[in-house]
Amino acid sequence: MTLDAKIPAGDLAGKWDRYRFDCKLVNPANKKKFTIIVVGTGLAGASAAASLGELGYNVKSFCIQDSPRRAHSIAAQGGINAAKNYANDGDSIFRLFYDTIKGGDFRSREANVYRLAQISNNIIDHCVAQGIPFARDYGGGLAYRSFGGAQVSRTFYAKGQTGQQLLLGAYGALMRQVAKGSVTLYPRREMLDLVLVDGKARGIVVRNLVTGELESHAGHAVILATGGYGNTYFLSTNAMGSNVTATWRAYKKGAFFANPCFTQIHPTCIPVHGEHQSKLTLMSESLRNDGRVWVPKQPGDKRNPADIPESERDYYLERKYPSFGNLVPRDVASRNAKEECDRGKGVGQTGLAVYLDLADAIKSRGKAEIESKYGNLFEMYEKITGENPYEAPMKIYPAVHYTMGGLWVDYNLMTTIPGLFAAGEANFSDHGANRLGASALMQGLCDGYFVIPYTIGGYLASSSLGEASANGPEFSDAMAAISDNIKHLLAINGKQSAISFHRRLGKILWDHCGIARRDDDMKKGLCLIQNLRAEFGNDVRVPGDEADFNQALENAGRVADFLEFAELLVTDALSRRESCGCHLNVDFQTPEHEALRDDENFSHVAAWEYSGRDKEPVLHKEPLVFENVALTRRSYK
Amino acid sequence: MSRTINLTLKVWRQNKANPGGFETYEARSISKDMSFLEMLDVVNEELIVAGKEPIAFDHDCREGICGMCGSVVNGRAHGHMEKTTLCQLHMRHFSDGDTVSIEPWRARAFPVIKDLVVDRSTLDEIIRAGGYVSVNTGGAPDANAMPIPTEMAEKAFNAAACIGCGACVAACPNASAMLFVGAKISHLSILPQGRPEAAKRAWAMVTKMDKLGFGNCSNETECEAECPKGISILEIARMNREFFKAAFF
Ligand SMILES: Cc1cc2nc3c(=O)[nH]c(=O)nc-3n(C[C@H](O)[C@H](O)[C@H](O)COP(=O)(O)OP(=O)(O)OC[C@H]3O[C@@H](n4cnc5c(N)ncnc54)[C@H](O)[C@@H]3O)c2cc1C
Numbered sequence: 073m074t075l076d077a078k079i080p081a082g083d084l085a086g087k088w089d090r091y092r093f094d095c096k097l098v099n100p101a102n103k104k105k106f107t108i109i110v111v112g113t114g115l116a117g118a119s120a121a122a123s124l125g126e127l128g129y130n131v132k133s134f135c136i137q138d139s140p141r142r143a144h145s146i147a148a149q150g151g152i153n154a155a156k157n158y159a160n161d162g163d164s165i166f167r168l169f170y171d172t173i174k175g176g177d178f179r180s181r182e183a184n185v186y187r188l189a190q191i192s193n194n195i196i197d198h199c200v201a202q203g204i205p206f207a208r209d210y211g212g213g214l215a216y217r218s219f220g221g222a223q224v225s226r227t228f229y230a231k232g233q234t235g236q237q238l239l240l241g242a243y244g245a246l247m248r249q250v251a252k253g254s255v256t257l258y259p260r261r262e263m264l265d266l267v268l269v270d271g272k273a274r275g276i277v278v279r280n281l282v283t284g285e286l287e288s289h290a291g292h293a294v295i296l297a298t299g300g301y302g303n304t305y306f307l308s309t310n311a312m313g314s315n316v317t318a319t320w321r322a323y324k325k326g327a328f329f330a331n332p333c334f335t336q337i338h339p340t341c342i343p344v345h346g347e348h349q350s351k352l353t354l355m356s357e358s359l360r361n362d363g364r365v366w367v368p369k370q371p372g373d374k375r376n377p378a379d380i381p382e383s384e385r386d387y388y389l390e391r392k393y394p395s396f397g398n399l400v401p402r403d404v405a406s407r408n409a410k411e412e413c414d415r416g417k418g419v420g421q422t423g424l425a426v427y428l429d430l431a432d433a434i435k436s437r438g439k440a441e442i443e444s445k446y447g448n449l450f451e452m453y454e455k456i457t458g459e460n461p462y463e464a465p466m467k468i469y470p471a472v473h474y475t476m477g478g479l480w481v482d483y484n485l486m487t488t489i490p491g492l493f494a495a496g497e498a499n500f501s502d503h504g505a506n507r508l509g510a511s512a513l514m515q516g517l518c519d520g521y522f523v524i525p526y527t528i529g530g531y532l533a534s535s536s537l538g539e540a541s542a543n544g545p546e547f548s549d550a551m552a553a554i555s556d557n558i559k560h561l562l563a564i565n566g567k568q569s570a571i572s573f574h575r576r577l578g579k580i581l582w583d584h585c586g587i588a589r590r591d592d593d594m595k596k597g598l599c600l601i602q603n604l605r606a607e608f609g610n611d612v613r614v615p616g617d618e619a620d621f622n623q624a625l626e627n628a629g630r631v632a633d634f635l636e637f638a639e640l641l642v643t644d645a646l647s648r649r650e651s652c653g654c655h656l657n658v659d660f661q662t663p664e665h666e667a668l669r670d671d672e673n674f675s676h677v678a679a680w681e682y683s684g685r686d687k688e689p690v691l692h693k694e695p696l697v698f699e700n701v702a703l704t705r706r707s708y709k
Numbered sequence: 710m711s712r713t714i715n716l717t718l719k720v721w722r723q724n725k726a727n728p729g730g731f732e733t734y735e736a737r738s739i740s741k742d743m744s745f746l747e748m749l750d751v752v753n754e755e756l757i758v759a760g761k762e763p764i765a766f767d768h769d770c771r772e773g774i775c776g777m778c779g780s781v782v783n784g785r786a787h788g789h790m791e792k793t794t795l796c797q798l799h800m801r802h803f804s805d806g807d808t809v810s811i812e813p814w815r816a817r818a819f820p821v822i823k824d825l826v827v828d829r830s831t832l833d834e835i836i837r838a839g840g841y842v843s844v845n846t847g848g849a850p851d852a853n854a855m856p857i858p859t860e861m862a863e864k865a866f867n868a869a870a871c872i873g874c875g876a877c878v879a880a881c882p883n884a885s886a887m888l889f890v891g892a893k894i895s896h897l898s899i900l901p902q903g904r905p906e907a908a909k910r911a912w913a914m915v916t917k918m919d920k921l922g923f924g925n926c927s928n929e930t931e932c933e934a935e936c937p938k939g940i941s942i943l944e945i946a947r948m949n950r951e952f953f954k955a956a957f958f
């Protein structure tokens with residue numbers, strides 16, 4: 073099968089316009105006859121469901137949490153990008169497009185990224201109209217800042233709670249449609265399978281997490297907006313419920329999985345404190361605007377940071393990257409932190425941390441100003457670590473944060489299964505091998521508010537879709553298979569909890585396919601994962617009943633999927649014989665330890681096709697064609 | 710100073726078959742750096758390995774922002790630390806040998822689903838009644854078309870910071886949701902975008918709240934004291950203003 077990204081022809085800037093003109097429309101009177109299933113209520117899912125409801129479609133919206141408002145998007149801190157150029161500092165749609173393509177190390181699709189940059193401005197307008205309390209400057213205009221390595225100020229924010237405010241806006245829009253009757257909510261439901269009828273996505277099977285019952289839901293199209301798979305690594309900044317289950321099960325039904333090895337490791341997180349740690353907390357990288365990253369020059373220097381004189385500190389990012397300094401992209405900052413710690417220069421109890429120091433900023437600009445900018449982050453840091461960041465530098469370390477990989481989608485955001493769409497972090501489309509700060513929120517809302525409502529109309533108007541019944545054989549077969557699966561998990565009756573397997577899986581992945589990757593390690597990692605999966609199959613213990621609220625069972629199901637998916641992640645990493653963005657294979661680097669791309673052989677999207685249980689997945693390549701940017705080597709020196 | 714502590718937990722257990730009661734568990738060798746929920750994870754892992762049902766509790770972000778977690782700990786919603794959700798409460802604030810009681814939110818409008826998990830869908834119902842600005846996607850004017858003074862934006866933000874956890878309801882002797890409702894009404898009525906519907910919104914949300922079985926506000930101010938985000942009861946006053954406008958004009 074050749075992958076057709078269905079990119080509209082013609083010049084880059086006119087593609088989306090022309091697409092919309094060429095797109096078939098659904099007659100307004102017919103829209104309510106179409107049922108669209110939207111799984112996920114994060115920024116992507118809630119905005120998609122709300123917009124589709126506004127258009128008059130009949131929408132069913134599903135999420136795991138007790139309310140759509142609690143999706144993982146709520147935790148995003150730093151901000152959302154838009155090419156408004158309010159700062160008059162040289163920004164433009166083309167520059168946002170270019171920065172995103174370059175930031176992704178030239179592993180994303182030009183047409184999609186350009187559309188994202190174009191739409192970015194509509195998103196901010198719409199969010200303001202919804203009453204989102206963005207930060208304002210004294211003239212009453214929107215405040216903006218430079219974020220995550222950008223050299224222009226294009227990031228809009230609402231204190232350190234941008235994701236919360238944007239999500240509550242989308243949730244409000246969603247609830248408005250619920251009140252109108254166009255959207256029906258199904259909270260506390262977990263999608264456990266995708267159902268195909270005649271080769272097209274026609275519904276899902278979910279488990280009602282309160283009663284344990286399996287339910288079938290049929291529709292004319294299905295959108296997965298189920299977030300990223302960062303929790304495969306167990307410890308990550310993702311919410312505890314974030315999972316790969318929905319996308320993995322869609323993969324097993326024929327949707328290709330693209331670039332699973334592209335996992336972003338965020339440089340500024342609170343370091344791990346102990347064995348029973350359940351998640352890691354991000355310290356927004358906006359702190360890098362004013363903070364300086366350093367380690368002691370002398371390995372093993374265990375003095376108090378205050379006792380280490382300037383001359384014995386190494387501000388290694390400023391030293392190595394004079395033009396970007398502390399604002400280098402995430403992958404570069406993470407890799408450098410790890411290298412310093414590997415040299416024995418790490419600080420704190422575990423030696424797995426570097427300092428992020430705001431002392432100079434406090435000295436030059438006053439505590440009050442720093443507090444007004446970062447007060448809530450400092451508070452959070454103190455709550456978690458018990459240390460006061462106004463008095464001593466914060467300790468930070470990289471942690472898994474975001475996944476650029478996801479279900480392969482074309483320009484329509486449709487997967488390789490007709491009628492199955494993927495939006496937000498669940499798809500692979502816009503961030504290449506590395507995502508820039510403040511662009512996930514932008515992408516989620518772009519997909520949901522402004523792209524899917526058009527593309528899904530095009531699909532529905534040009535397909536002949538008969539009625540699919542939730543009582544049909546495809547649905548009952550899927551239900552029976554899930555039910556068997558659940559019974560099997562409950563019957564293993566072993567000695568270890570699912571979470572203990574998850575913890576071990578995370579350690580294997582972090583050690584063998586983490587920040588800097590080695591072929592030998594990855595191969596060993598694959599064996600370890602396979603063994604762990606076998607052990608899980610024999611020895612996991614899942615107490616309780618199927619027909620009940622059973623969190624142990626929910627978790628065991630997700631861990632089982634992580635165990636399977638992890639193998640694909642490592643397989644993909646092994647097959648990408650280059651370094652790019654977040655994916656650093658130590659065999660492919662410049663003498664200065666920078667990622668060395670191989671554009672001749674690897675300028676493609678790696679899209680994996682499921683070929684059956686315990687069979688090797690099949691690799692398909694979508695070549696990436698760059699007509700509007702020159703491929704350069706990223707340099708932040 | 711020892712880095713670990715031992716605790717005795719008295720936990721409310723309830724399910725379809727069991728109408729509810731406290732059970733006692735020992736939480737051993739708990740690191741003071743753990744969060745309260747990580748402490749419960751440790752207890753639950755022991756229960757799972759022993760083939761017993763773990764304690765059910767809601768949680769997701771574990772960063773104090775999603776509003777999913779929450780229990781009454783030693784009689785206080787989210788425990789004894791000010792402006793702290795349960796997931797952000799750390800064990801360094803407990804002492805070796807403490808006995809800790811843990812119960813679900815108690816309110817007529819929040820039926821218990823299991824153990825510490827309650828059904829808060831009534832909060833969604835209230836938002837559904839009008840907790841939004843009625844704009845469709847597309848067609849919004851430029852974001853900077855209408856200047857908004859910083860103080861106004863900050864005031865709106867402070868109200869909008871509500872995480873919808875329900876602690877205010879759990880803390881209130883009347884199980885009233887006034888702080889939750891006040892926060893949303895306030896947030897949207899402060900901003901010009903929300904003004905056109907302000908009165909209608911206040912009327913719809915407040916009457917909905919009454920219908921759903923939440924109690925009335927008798928100015929006990931417990932809600933403000935227990936709110937993990939420090940939402941002020943001034944938001945309730947602002948809500949009342951909007952509500953009366955709707956009622957009398
Ligand atoms: C701590 C943190 C800070 C961040 N800060 C920023 C930032 O400042 N700027 C930025 O641009 N990005 C940021 N990001 C990234 C960004 O928040 C996410 O990428 C984005 O919010 C993902 O949105 P989403 O809608 O795709 O998915 P999510 O918000 O993850 O939502 C997933 C939804 O799917 C549902 N779901 C999942 N699986 C199932 C299933 N099997 N069945 C049913 N429902 C399911 C969930 O219930 C949920 O509703 C941050 C991320 C983290 C972790």
Ligand code: FES
Pocket residue numbers: 767768769770771772773774775776777778779794795796797
């Ligand atoms: S788990 Fe999200 S607020 Fe506590």
